[in-house]
Amino acid sequence: MNSGSIQSENFLDRESSLGVLLMLPGLILLLVFLAYPFFLGIWLSLTDTRIGMPGEFIGLWNYTDLLEDDIFHQTAWNTMIYAVVTVPFKALMGLGLALILNNKIRFSNPIRAFVMLPWIVPTALSSLGWFMIFDPVFSPISWLMIEMGLIESNVNFLGDQILAVTAICWVNIWRGIPFFGISILAGLQAVPPELHEQAAIDGANKFQRFVNVTLPQIKGILMITSLLSIIWTFADFQLIYVLTKGGPANQTHIFGTYAYQIGLFGTEIGMAAAITLYMFPILAFFSIFLLRYMRKTA
Amino acid sequence: MEKVNDNQLKSIPEETAENGVTRRQIIKTGAAAGAVALMGGFPNISSAQNKTLNIVRGTYFIPGAQEIAKQQAAEFGKQAGVKVNADFLNWTDLNTKIGAGIQAGGIDVIELWPVQNHLYANNLVDMTDEAEEVAARGGGFEEYVLNSGLVNGRYLGIPHGNNAGTIAYRISAFEKAGVKHADKGGMDMTWDEYFAVAKECKKMGMPFGQSLGHSLGDPIGFCYPYMWASGALEVGDDGKTILFNTPTFEYALNKFVQAWKDGYDETGTSWDDSSNNRAYLSGKISSTFNGASIYYASKRRDDGGELMNDTHHMLMPKGTAGRYHEFGTQTMGILNNSKNIDVAKEYLKWWFQPENFDKWWRIQEGYQLHHVKNLADDPMWQDDPKMGIFKEIPKYGRLRGFAGNPNEKASLAASKYIVVDTFAKAVQSGDAKDALEWGERQLKRIYR
Numbered sequence: 001m002n003s004g005s006i007q008s009e010n011f012l013d014r015e016s017s018l019g020v021l022l023m024l025p026g027l028i029l030l031l032v033f034l035a036y037p038f039f040l041g042i043w044l045s046l047t048d049t050r051i052g053m054p055g056e057f058i059g060l061w062n063y064t065d066l067l068e069d070d071i072f073h074q075t076a077w078n079t080m081i082y083a084v085v086t087v088p089f090k091a092l093m094g095l096g097l098a099l100i101l102n103n104k105i106r107f108s109n110p111i112r113a114f115v116m117l118p119w120i121v122p123t124a125l126s127s128l129g130w131f132m133i134f135d136p137v138f139s140p141i142s143w144l145m146i147e148m149g150l151i152e153s154n155v156n157f158l159g160d161q162i163l164a165v166t167a168i169c170w171v172n173i174w175r176g177i178p179f180f181g182i183s184i185l186a187g188l189q190a191v192p193p194e195l196h197e198q199a200a201i202d203g204a205n206k207f208q209r210f211v212n213v214t215l216p217q218i219k220g221i222l223m224i225t226s227l228l229s230i231i232w233t234f235a236d237f238q239l240i241y242v243l244t245k246g247g248p249a250n251q252t253h254i255f256g257t258y259a260y261q262i263g264l265f266g267t268e269i270g271m272a273a274a275i276t277l278y279m280f281p282i283l284a285f286f287s288i289f290l291l292r293y294m295r296k297t298a
Numbered sequence: 299m300e301k302v303n304d305n306q307l308k309s310i311p312e313e314t315a316e317n318g319v320t321r322r323q324i325i326k327t328g329a330a331a332g333a334v335a336l337m338g339g340f341p342n343i344s345s346a347q348n349k350t351l352n353i354v355r356g357t358y359f360i361p362g363a364q365e366i367a368k369q370q371a372a373e374f375g376k377q378a379g380v381k382v383n384a385d386f387l388n389w390t391d392l393n394t395k396i397g398a399g400i401q402a403g404g405i406d407v408i409e410l411w412p413v414q415n416h417l418y419a420n421n422l423v424d425m426t427d428e429a430e431e432v433a434a435r436g437g438g439f440e441e442y443v444l445n446s447g448l449v450n451g452r453y454l455g456i457p458h459g460n461n462a463g464t465i466a467y468r469i470s471a472f473e474k475a476g477v478k479h480a481d482k483g484g485m486d487m488t489w490d491e492y493f494a495v496a497k498e499c500k501k502m503g504m505p506f507g508q509s510l511g512h513s514l515g516d517p518i519g520f521c522y523p524y525m526w527a528s529g530a531l532e533v534g535d536d537g538k539t540i541l542f543n544t545p546t547f548e549y550a551l552n553k554f555v556q557a558w559k560d561g562y563d564e565t566g567t568s569w570d571d572s573s574n575n576r577a578y579l580s581g582k583i584s585s586t587f588n589g590a591s592i593y594y595a596s597k598r599r600d601d602g603g604e605l606m607n608d609t610h611h612m613l614m615p616k617g618t619a620g621r622y623h624e625f626g627t628q629t630m631g632i633l634n635n636s637k638n639i640d641v642a643k644e645y646l647k648w649w650f651q652p653e654n655f656d657k658w659w660r661i662q663e664g665y666q667l668h669h670v671k672n673l674a675d676d677p678m679w680q681d682d683p684k685m686g687i688f689k690e691i692p693k694y695g696r697l698r699g700f701a702g703n704p705n706e707k708a709s710l711a712a713s714k715y716i717v718v719d720t721f722a723k724a725v726q727s728g729d730a731k732d733a734l735e736w737g738e739r740q741l742k743r744i745y746r
Contacts, residue, residue, distance in 0.1 A: 050706065052400040052421040070739065071714065136565030137577045159511070159568030161726065247512035247715070248567040249722040264394045265514075265713030267417060267706060 045273035062274035079254040083233040094180020102188045119178035127242035161251045187221035227290040340644040350381040355409040357386040359591035362661045406636040412626030413704040422454035423632040429453035436670025442692035446626030455631030459669040462691040463519045471584035483610035492615040496561025499584045507583035509569035510722040517718040520587040522624040527617025537702035543738040551730035558725040590665040625695030
């Protein structure tokens, strides 16, 4: 065995150097697919770049200009509503789902797999399904309600402001419930049964056991799933793009869809980058909060 | 074959024929075609082996046209000895693909919507010579092609016409509503008259349908002409002055708001480009603005020709300021970052040969309007008189951004759906004044 191979053996034996080596592919991926686009996005947002046209540095003009844009105001408000309305519903309904699935029921494993479907099916595909359900002309819901004599004409699910916002929030909730449900279920199954037994001996009823035993045990998981869900909801795109493309009259635009429209249809990618980067402080706040919480609980 | 050299060409007087084609252009075209025929291949393709030609086109509402375009691309690949990839994308997604192609490469030939040759002018190969060759062979370009296909006097791609949209309607519903000669088609209506028919039709349970959603085809194709016909413009000819919020347009928009309630399917605020097709073909609506695809589909229905016989077309109604259609030519362009510009040029020259192009064009039965004058008299037009009205559309054609240029600002206004959303806001709130003020504010931001 020559000295070179001995050196390489030592290098691989050392935990620190092996760790760096194993981390390297991940680091490269993060640099290429996250860090580079992120810094490029920051640079673009400070320029007046259009597709196919090199831009010039214009400082914070894109950011200040957006503050005077009615559609951007509406977009920011829509995004806020979208996240604030959907996450609590997903958390509550996910908790309910987890509590049901935590019971001993027949075919529990297939049922658990089945309820994951909304989360597993590609969003673009499931959104298309919902697009057909909400179809202004051929909606099966409208058809059923007309047949039952409840309404006279089709419901304008995606063409009326309140109904359109409700519809996209509902689809987002439908898609997100399984994530909460399965995550919370994992937390529920980790609650030691002895705690429940002890509380029952002490005379606690089911509700008291849920509030005083179960909830404190799954608080961490609830917090993490909620924070992740807020981040994902803010950064959503596919669902709204398939259902409404931000219409009618921009009433369902969120940051992602508005940036896409300005950048790829309007070719103003500098401005589009600024729109998406307005999300950054919000997402950074939740991400830092999440990371700090995870470290603390770990 | 007698060879014609450049000096001989120059000695021929630049006499322009009635159709706008010069004698010199005709001889040049003949000589070029003859050279290709004699050499039996594509002499301008250098070392064709291992070359891949990537063609991106819009998807077609006439399925046969897409199939032929696909077969022709494969045929060219076989003849030229290159690998050809032909993708057909949703028209709405084409911008995204072009943007990606410009930034990252990978696209050679691209099919462009009318204003995209202006929008991506810096990224397209100048194909003036090739376009003029096509024009010369076809008896000259139609006027609308000359008006919309040129970017600063150059052709940044070869124009190939466009699918025009107009009003399709059910003859029986219009007759019941009291419209005379509805079975003859081509009625010369005003918007007021058209809305009055809508009201009657809605009473009969067959309202009119119009998309006002975020979709780049029908909503824009309807709202811009209505705006122009009402005496308003996005911007004046200085490209800066906004002439949108005018008293005449406010008056007309109020009428549209009322008509929407009285005569339209009010779910149209969420319709896309295909919703009205489906609604019409299923008998839910009696009239809509659309390309000829509705009629084309009705001809292929298994209903004994009932819907086909009951469908006809008319031009957009007139407003106080005239009649307009949003119309310009599409072009087949080449991205200037392509590594296969030679192959791409040969492909386009080959595809625009009459034996290829005309086959693709004819199968659409008038859905795609012709680009060159010779095709105006093509026997195809005799096959179905109901399609004849489509040939009239270019006379009333304007491009987005009129009276300014169809530049990036006009595209930004269209991509932000400012005009369409003004209509959508007006019908949702019932407040045309407020909607117009909103639209004006947005346009001022864009055209500042």
